Amino acid sequence: MRLALGISYDGRPYQGWQSQPSGQTVQDQLERALALFAARPVATVCAGRTDAGVHGLMQVVHFDTDVQREEFSWVRGTNRYLPPDIAVEWARTVPDAFHSRASAVGRRYAYLLRESPVRPSVDAGRVGWVFRPLDGRAVRQGAALLLGQHDFTSFRAAECQARSPVKTLRRVEVSQRGAYWRIDFEADAFLHHMIRNIMGCLVAVGQGLHPPGWIGEVIAARSRDAAAPTFAPDGLYFLGPVYPPEWNLPSRTPAYDWIP
Known part of the structure; x- marks a missing residue:
């Protein structure tokens, strides 16, 4: 069986x-x-x-x-x-x-990011960290440009084994709770390091190093050199695959409920 x-x-x-x-x-x-x-x-x-x-x-x-x-x-x-x-x-x-x-017809991830002048302690290894303030509006504007079907070569690791860099990003949702930011991603599939490379770019936009429209330029470049450095793995969570309802499998676990 x-x-x-x-x-x-x-x-x-x-x-x-x-x-x-x-x-x-x-x-x-x-x-x-x-x-x-x-x-x-x-x-x-x-x-x-x-x-x-x-x-x-x-x-x-x-x-x-x-x-x-x-x-x-x-x-x-x-x-x-x-x-x-x-x-x-x-x-x-x-x-x-x-x-x-x-x-699976999709996959879901979330990235937890702490914005604080002091590095994480009790949450070390469980969240990413930035010490400069983020502009939430700019982050959301930049994230919106990622939605849809694109060639995500600019966000692809050199060792990625995916047959095609073209993926469809269905959802990017940015929320904040106190010092913590949460960015949710859902796509048909993801490339190796794709989310961590996207996070590096969104943080750069949020800190004012680039305007939100720069995200579109990075996508169009189709070159890893055009994007920001790969962000830390610490705050990245695989929420799980998305299956059609006929398989009758759980869509979440109790572990979902502790992250903000």
Whole structure:
């Protein structure tokens, strides 16, 4: 049978999602825990790989197994063997046609940014940081230029393996709560480092280093050299994939509720 799991994790101690020889990735930790619970090797496929330091509120994976367990047992049993900063949030039996990556019609991220003259402490590693004030109106004007279908080559990492740089950004929403900014992104798919590179540009606009219209110039340039430096991974959260309703999978987890 095929199972889908929703996974949350703190990305700080790990070298990203994808398995590495070091064993210090989220996938390595998850597959080790699943193998201990199932008493046999388990290979997972994820909805979207995350970089070192990037957090996940609802990563989705699928795998095939002949081990018969109740869905709640896969949650509790696997969590028994996981470190405290990774958790299985839910488990669902799904049809064989389901694929955690290919069945997704979109993906969602949020970036949390602290605007403060003092660096983060209790939230260190969980938020990005700027010490200069941001102009929210300018940030929103610049972000609006990103909406729609574009060639996002200017925001693409050199090691990106995507077949095409053309993506459709469906939503960019900027909100503020005290010293904290939250920027939500939803697209059909994202390029490697795309959001972190966009964040570098939006921060530059918010700090008055460039006018909002500069974002359009960066897009048109189709060159990584035209954009700002890649922003820190600390405040980036993978909120999860978007699936059509017929798969009947959760769209959020309790982990969503703690971020502002």
